[in-house]
Amino acid sequence: MTNEPQIQKEPQIPTNLRLLLIVEEIAKAGSPLKPMQLAEVLGLPKPTVHRLLQTAESEGFLQRDLDGRSYGPGPRLRQLAVRTMSSEHLRTGRLAILKGVAEDIGETCNLATPDREGMTYLDRVETHWPLRIQLPIGTNVPFYCTASGKMYLSTLRDSTLEAVLKSRPLEALTDNTLIDPDALRRELAETRARGYSQDNEEFMMGMTALAVPVKDNAGRLLATLSVHAPDQRHSVEDLVDFLPRLQTAAQKLSELHNS
Structure with missing residues (x-):
């Protein structure tokens, strides 16, 4: 019987936390981020990141930057920040x-x-x-x-x-x-x-x-x-x-x- 090394898998991000973590990363960065940057930081598939960003944008929590590719805080997120403060x-x-x-x-x-x-x-x-x-x-x-x-x-x-x-x-x-x-x-x-x-x-x-x-x-x-x-x-x-x-x-x- 051989003791084979066990491959440890990276912990999966729960589905209900993914959008919150994307919003958190954008807030932490202090400047708009591109989908590729978010995918690399969070270890999420690019299609998933794109889908979550589109959802957040349609609901007003995020909005596209002037370059049309990056995302920053939207009006609802800014209002949330003000109300928190x-x-x-x-x-x-x-x-x-x-x-x-x-x-x-x-x-x-x-x-x-x-x-x-x-x-x-x-x-x-x-x-x-x-x-x-x-x-x-x-x-x-x-x-x-x-x-x-x-x-x-x-x-x-x-x-x-x-x-x-x-x-x-x-x-x-x-x-x-x-x-x-x-x-x-x-x-x-x-x-x-x-x-x-x-x-x-x-x-x-x-x-x-x-x-x-x-x-x-x-x-x-x-x-x-x-x-x-x-x-x-x-x-x-x-x-x-x-x-x-x-x-x-x-x-x-x-x-x-x-x-």
Whole structure:
């Protein structure tokens, strides 16, 4: 009787987990993935991956990237992420941090997350001043002319940024809006180098803003923390003085969401 070596088979992924694991891989990657990449990582047959991606796309959980071949988060998955971040436990801690920043600075503070078409305000704590800028929770603002949006754009890889900039003309919302793509690219490069972004009356006349990133465990942008104020009270240069306070709060928010 011979003792033949036993061949151990790779564990099979249960059918009801396959789509969840595909969604998880796309979320972990932080950028759109092709079916072949997913098949290699998960060890699933390519036809199976294609079928699951088509199902997720038809239901709105995933959507094709601008290249037509890769897949990224769809509207339902993005809404799921926002609702998860808005759970009672997280929101209570988050609002406590925002309230502390707003009281220290004396101006409105916002937490915004990137969506397909712009940044969406997830939470905010208002200033006590009678003169304030009204941008309620759920407001969606453009990427290219807001502090939170430019912070997000500065984190994109070059090919994705180019696709975003070419997707539609840049509209001048004020006299200060950067509508020249080259000027905006330079602004984003500066934003990337210094670690914060600013809005000098580019989205709305009379409003200035400053934003810093809130990062996940992999160092990727999860959300943005920003402060905005009427220019009668603070210029952009004034807001830069509050940068250390914003960065400390952003680190606390990162720890809260990554714990």
